[in-house]
Amino acid sequence: MPENDVPTWPSDDRDTSSAEPKGTKGASEATVWLPMSGLANGKTEELAVPKVTPESGSWFQPVVEVEEEPDVPDTPTPKWSAFEPATPVESAEPEPEAPKTVFVQPVQPKQTDEPDWDQFDRGAATPTREHELARPEPSPEPPAPEPPASEPQWPEPQLQEPPREQPRRPEQNRVEPPPPAQVPSATMHARPVRIEPAEERFDSEATVGIQRPEPPSQEPPAAEAPAAPAPKPKGKRKALLITTLVVVLLLAGMGGAAAMPKVSNRLGLPWAPNAPKGEIPKPAGVTRVLHGPDINGAGPTKEGLAAALSGPASAPDLGTLTGTVVDASTGDVLWDKNSGTPLTPASTTKILVVAAALLSMDHGTQFSTKVVQGADPGTAILVAGGDPSLTSLPLGTDSPLYPGAAHVDDLVAQVKKASGGKITKVQLDISLFKGPTSAKGWDPEDTAAGNTYMAPVLPVMADGGRNDPKNDHAPRVANPAAALTQKIAGKLEAQAGGTTTAPKGAKVLGEVKSQPLTEFANSLLQLSDNLMADVLARQLALAKGAEASFVGGATATMNVLKEAGFDLTGVQINDGSGLSDQNKIPAKVLSEILAVAAAPDGKDPRTAKLRPLLAGLPVAGGSGTLEKRYGDPASSAGRGWVRGKTGTLSGVNTLAGVVLDTDGRMLVFALMSSGSDQNKGRAALDVVAATLHKCGCR
16 A cells, blocks of 8 residues: 555645555555446446545545445444444554544646536535535434334444554655546545445535535436525525614604604694694685775764773873774764874874875886996996895895895896906996985984984985894994995995996896885885885885975875875975974874775775775784784783884874774774873873774774
């Protein structure tokens, strides 16, 4: 026997046994051919299996070549168990501590074809380590079935090792001959073959727990059992479990959120607390035109109303009080107290200016602000058109003070596009308005820088001259027109160049327009905006062909109202805002204008034009200058029912508007207090108006 066939202790998974190539000594004993049946075309394929004799130091029982069916021996042929440990035979020679699995030296095949899984399953050559690791992990083998009673029971023998020589270290005389040509694959795990009495041959498991690769997808031979299905990847099942859990959690979260009152109310879900309890009503037509109340209800009597107002109208906090109450549906005067006496009206003067504008101007009138090209193509001129509501807020952000106002950024964008960004100088043309920027009877502090009531009356500015476009009570700048010019120049990366007059027919580089007249007037009345009122008076003067000044605005206002048929006896006005303490208006003039605005449709031809006046009146406890009033118990009954224009100056408190009484009757009132404290006088006027609402007074 060649020296290198002596078994050696392996130091790794390489084959330390040998096989001599064909034609050398011992080659005839190196391999036996085992006939394999059941192959295609009736041929027999023979596979090379190393023949190992007990003397050669093999770890396994020798394989006996069987030519014919052998007789059953008297003693049972031992079965090989792949799972029971082998018991070595005692020997005088030193034995290893325990039997170990021997790994055959890896041999790389020349061909790259897939291994013949048929051969592996028949116990020929063992698959490679890579194939073994790629196979699915087999389930534990069930115990061998009990043989039939007629057959002899074969006892389970103990694996015995044949005597062998003293193992050598791998470093001694190590020879690695080339593999036999008949070996079909590389890196094999040596596996014994066990022979059952019926000549069936089975592979014993040489290594337990190594995952086998899944055989190729081809039809297995009929004699073999079908391969076990590959188990589903655990990663996919885990991902599916996690996805299911996430979906369940999301659905649970959405369900919990939908159960919350705020969410269910917002989404209009059936179980929402605010969900309608009955059928949803059919949609009704909506019109923006205000209509008067039902005129068929019973109205208060003069006697009843006088009795109801005897106390509130006599309150000492009112000082000298004049006033009147009119039934809007009939025009009858129900209560009167020196209503013809002219008193300082304060901001109720604005009722006259707005009424005159609505009567004489188109309700869709808009005031324009332009930028035109100067004599030099690089010069732009800001032409003021009388719109103080132009806002500096970014495009897309509506002004909270002047809803619907034009944007400075819009104007600048148009100029950039028209000029190609070549503007180097921006000048200002404010020639539209004439005369002084403050009126007779104004306190000098009213136009001083930093005050919150008024700015110099100029035909252009941003946000009414305020330094905060969102705060009605923000301080006003000293020269709002010049400030806007500098702002526009900065946005155009140009220099502000002072004032000038734009050439006639100059090329328009940009133009923006204010909100329509009715919306302009609404903002004016809600905020009691002094600047807008005086600008509107000058616009009225321009519309009537008069000079756009304080005198021209006051004159135009008086003329329009007189032409409309109103008796203006005792009226004297110097501005449109009411800041002048020299203005005088009788209470009955205020009530007559309001009564026409509140009259039933079709009764008075002036009503349709004056109706928007009522829409701008602040609501008691709800909006504008009445938002923070009517909170006292004595006047709280008027919250939401009283709508009126306020007026306040030193020692002057006025209130004029409309109110519905408990019978739904529209009552018009005008109350003017002189010589009263500001806070106490306001509160006393609110009590009188609230009493009108509570009064059925028949």
